[in-house]
Amino acid sequence: MGKISLRYITDIANVDPPLTLFQTPDWMRFVSQTQNAESVIAEVLCDEEVHGYFYGLIIKRYGLRILGSPFPGWTTSYMGFHLHKSINSTDLLSSLKQFAFNDLKCIHIEIMDRHLKPEDFVSANYQYRIQPGFEVNLLKNEDEIFNNFKSSCRRCIRKADKNGVKIEIAQDKAFAKDYFTQLQEVFAKQNLVPTYSIKRIETLIDNLLPTGKLLLLRAKDREGKCIATGIFPAYNDTMFFFGGASYTRYQILRPNEAIQWFAMRYWKQKGISKYDMGGGGDYKLKYGGQEVTVPWGRISKYPILERLRNIGQHVVGIKQHFMGWRNRIN
Numbered sequence: 001m002g003k004i005s006l007r008y009i010t011d012i013a014n015v016d017p018p019l020t021l022f023q024t025p026d027w028m029r030f031v032s033q034t035q036n037a038e039s040v041i042a043e044v045l046c047d048e049e050v051h052g053y054f055y056g057l058i059i060k061r062y063g064l065r066i067l068g069s070p071f072p073g074w075t076t077s078y079m080g081f082h083l084h085k086s087i088n089s090t091d092l093l094s095s096l097k098q099f100a101f102n103d104l105k106c107i108h109i110e111i112m113d114r115h116l117k118p119e120d121f122v123s124a125n126y127q128y129r130i131q132p133g134f135e136v137n138l139l140k141n142e143d144e145i146f147n148n149f150k151s152s153c154r155r156c157i158r159k160a161d162k163n164g165v166k167i168e169i170a171q172d173k174a175f176a177k178d179y180f181t182q183l184q185e186v187f188a189k190q191n192l193v194p195t196y197s198i199k200r201i202e203t204l205i206d207n208l209l210p211t212g213k214l215l216l217l218r219a220k221d222r223e224g225k226c227i228a229t230g231i232f233p234a235y236n237d238t239m240f241f242f243g244g245a246s247y248t249r250y251q252i253l254r255p256n257e258a259i260q261w262f263a264m265r266y267w268k269q270k271g272i273s274k275y276d277m278g279g280g281g282d283y284k285l286k287y288g289g290q291e292v293t294v295p296w297g298r299i300s301k302y303p304i305l306e307r308l309r310n311i312g313q314h315v316v317g318i319k320q321h322f323m324g325w326r327n328r329i330n
Contacts, residue, residue: 002046002047003046003047004044004045004046004087004088004091004092004094004095005045005095005098005099006042006043006044006045006054006095006096006098006099006103007042007043007045008040008041008042008099008103008104009041009042009043012025012041015041015053016052016053016082016084018055018082018235018236019082019236020077020078020079020082020114020235020236020238021077021213021233021234021235021236021238021240022055022070022076022077022078022079023055023079023082024213024235026207026208026211026213027076027207027208027233028055028057029207030203030204030207030208031057031070031074031076032057033203033207034074034196034199034200034203035057035059035071035074036059036060037057037058037059037068038057038058038059039056039057040054040055040056040057040058040067040104041053041054041055042054042099044081044083044087044092044095046085046087051083051084051085051087052081052082052083052084052085052087053081053082053083054069054080054081054096054099055069055079055080055081055082056068056069056070056079056111057069057070057071058104058106059071064107064108065104065105065106065107066106066107066108066109066110067100067104067106067108067109067110068109068110068111069109069110069111069112069113070110070112071110072110073195073196075196075200075242075243077112077240077276077278078112078113078114078294079111079112079113080111080112080113080114080115080116081113081115083115089115089116089117089120089123089124090120090123090124093111093116093120093121093123093124093126093297094124096109096111097109097124097299101301106301107300107301107302108298108299108300108301109126109297109298109299109300110296110297110298111296111297111298112131112294112295112296112297113294114294116295116297117295118130118295120295120297121295121297124299125299126297126298126299127297127298127299128295128296128297128298129295129296130293130294130295130296131279131293131294131295131296132279132280132291132292132293133276133277133278133279133280133291133292133293133294134276134277134280134281134284134285134287134289134290134291134292135274135275135276135277135289135290135292136264136274136275136277136287136288136289136290137273137274137289137290138239138264138267138268138272138273138274138275139273139274142265142268145264145268145288146261148288149286149287149288150285150286150288152286153257153286153287156254156257156258157254157257157258157261159253159254160219160253160254160255160257160258161258163221163222163253163254164221164222165219165220165221165227165253165254165255165258166219166220167217167218167219167220167255167258167259167262168217168218168219168220169215169216169217169266170216170217170218170229171209171216173202173205175201175205175216175218175229176198176201176202176205177198178218178226178229179201179216179229179231179243179245180194180197180198180201180245182228182229182245182246182247183243183245185245185247185248186245186246189248201231204231204242208233213233213234213235214231214232214233214234215231215232215233215234215239215263215266215267216229216230216231216232217229217230217231217232217259217262217263219246219255219256219258219259221250221253221255225250227246227247227250227253227255228244228245228246228247228250228251228255228256228259229244229245229246229259230243230244230256230259230260230263231243231244232263232266232267234267234270234272237271237272237273237274238272238273238274238275238276239263239264239267239272239274239275239276240275240276240277240278241260241263241275241276241277241278242278244256244259244260257286260287275287275289276292277289
């Protein structure tokens with residue numbers, strides 16, 4: 001294997017189509033706008049021959065530059081690389097470190113890529129944590145997919161239909177308010193507040209809905225009241241679960257399971273072959289998916305930054321609990 005390097009590019013006209021949803025220009029623009037971030041696309045070179053591309057964004061914290069691909073809190077899953085030729089993963093991660101620290105003047109890197117393994121990060125001296133998730137195979141026919149759900153889940157979907165719950169595709173900006181109001185109630189049950197504002201949902205809709213990559217769903221009761229919502233983007237061969245929310249008093253009607261089943265059938269009919277449900281959550285087991293794990297790597301230019309990062313995440317958690325407590329007593 002020859003010398004591996006990364007080279008920042010500004011002209012992306014001839015770049016290969018992105019591999020994942022989170023590498024698309026629409027999604028990166030969404031993250032850029034919500035995080036005040038600078039998009040980065042770089043060629044991956046081996047002896048000056050292009051072997052693929054790297055996707056990420058730079059944010060600033062206290063004047064320091066951080067490269068995320070993605071970064072925690074972005075409501076974004078794996079980004080990383082899109083390679084069309086094989087490259088040694090350890091050398092690739094080492095080259096990314098040099099590119100970020102030297103060329104981009106960053107002091108910290110975070111990266112999650114479905115094709116990287118824990119041992120790749122260890123060999124390149126990165127730290128990592130395991131991101132759990134669930135994936136549903138949509139290549140089977142609808143009856144097989146449905147029958148693979150747990151019996152309790154199938155009963156919930158039938159109950160929703162019996163209770164007159166209707167699932168509707170939303171195309172309006174008012175959806176953001178419906179979703180966020182329900183999300184606030186979901187967090188309030190745990191004395192918390194949402195980790196982002198309604199502006200993020202509005203920005204997501206502005207950037208993704210016109211492209212056909214975003215499915216917004218409302219569940220309505222017999223009287224036409226919106227009782228639950230779900231957000232499901234998709235690209236290439238994969239659909240994703242961005243988020244769902246519902247009013248507690250209407251959960252007995254089982255709208256959440258009905259929304260999930262509608263979304264799977266919708267994207268399956270569009271040619272999508274798998275459903276990535278995102279992070280962990282025992283409730284996701286009932287949809288018959290297989291557990292998947294992806295390492296989320298990180299490395300800092302200076303060791304002290306790793307400690308500061310962990311402290312920062314702890315502070316965010318304390319702030320979220322405090323805001324939830326304050327809202328509860330007001």
